[in-house]
Amino acid sequence: MWTAVYLATGLDAANEVEKRLQEEGFLVKKRLFTKEGDEELYEILAPEFEADDIRSVLFDLGII
Numbered sequence: 001m002w003t004a005v006y007l008a009t010g011l012d013a014a015n016e017v018e019k020r021l022q023e024e025g026f027l028v029k030k031r032l033f034t035k036e037g038d039e040e041l042y043e044i045l046a047p048e049f050e051a052d053d054i055r056s057v058l059f060d061l062g063i064i
Contacts, residue, residue, distance in 0.1 A: 001047070001048045002029070002045040002046065002047060002048070003045065003046065003047075003048045003051050004033075004043040004044065004045055005028075005044055005045070005046045005051050005054045005055055005058070006043075006044040006054075006055075006058060006063070006064065007033065007041050007042070007043060007044070008030070008041070008042045008044060009039065009040070009041060009042075010039075010040055010042075011040060011042065013042075014030045014042035014044065015030070017030075017044050017058075017063060018030050018044060020061060020063070021044070021046075021054060021057065021058075024057050024061075026046060026050060026053075026054055026057070027046065027047060027050070028044055028045060028046045028054070029044075029045050029046075030042045030043065030044055030045065031043050031045060
């Protein structure tokens with residue numbers, strides 16, 4: 001089961017978060033969550049069993 005671990009504003013930010021997590025060895029993917037006008041929100045998704053570890057890494061990387 002995939003679960004959202006982060007919401008990124010814009011495709012560039014989503015790509016950067018996805019890339020950094022993949023460099024850390026995590027299996028992640030992104031999906032468009034919503035779009036209002038020019039603003040897009042993307043979910044960064046990961047397997048549920050890795051979600052807590054990924055959130056810790058996001059904090060360590062200074063992303064959250």
